[in-house]
Amino acid sequence: xxxxxxxxxxxxxxxxxxxxxxxxxxxxxxxxxxxxxxxxxxxxxxxxxxxxxxxxxxxxxxxxxxxxxxxxxxxxxxxxxxxxxxxxx
Numbered sequence: 001x002x003x004x005x006x007x008x009x010x011x012x013x014x015x016x017x018x019x020x021x022x023x024x025x026x027x028x029x030x031x032x033x034x035x036x037x038x039x040x041x042x043x044x045x046x047x048x049x050x051x052x053x054x055x056x057x058x059x060x061x062x063x064x065x066x067x068x069x070x071x072x073x074x075x076x077x078x079x080x081x082x083x084x085x086x087x088x089x
Contacts, residue, residue: 012056017041018049022072025059029069 013019021035030038036046050070053059059070 008056012053012058015049017045018053021046021049021053022058025070026072029062029071031067031069035070 013022017039020039024030024035024038032043032046032050035050036043039046050059050061054061054070057073058076060073061068061070063069
């Protein structure tokens with residue numbers, strides 16, 4: 001069943017800030033501090049959302065010097081629903 005296979009995709013995007021983070025990062029890699037200012041939320045909250053998105057392989061993290069940039073994982077493993085390909089956030 002497609003819905004069951006894609007449960008995790010929907011669960012991740014069910015939170016408004018995570019949906020916005022994915023939208024921002026799909027366009028361009030961002031630092032946690034960039035997201036904090038754009039979303040106007042605290043650093044612990046941004047870190048929490050990034051941790052969830054990274055754990056589920058939605059985001060990739062690359063360290064550049066002392067900073068970490070987050071990028072959308074174009075090879076995201078949810079091949080069944082292709083939610084991130086089709087979704088217009």
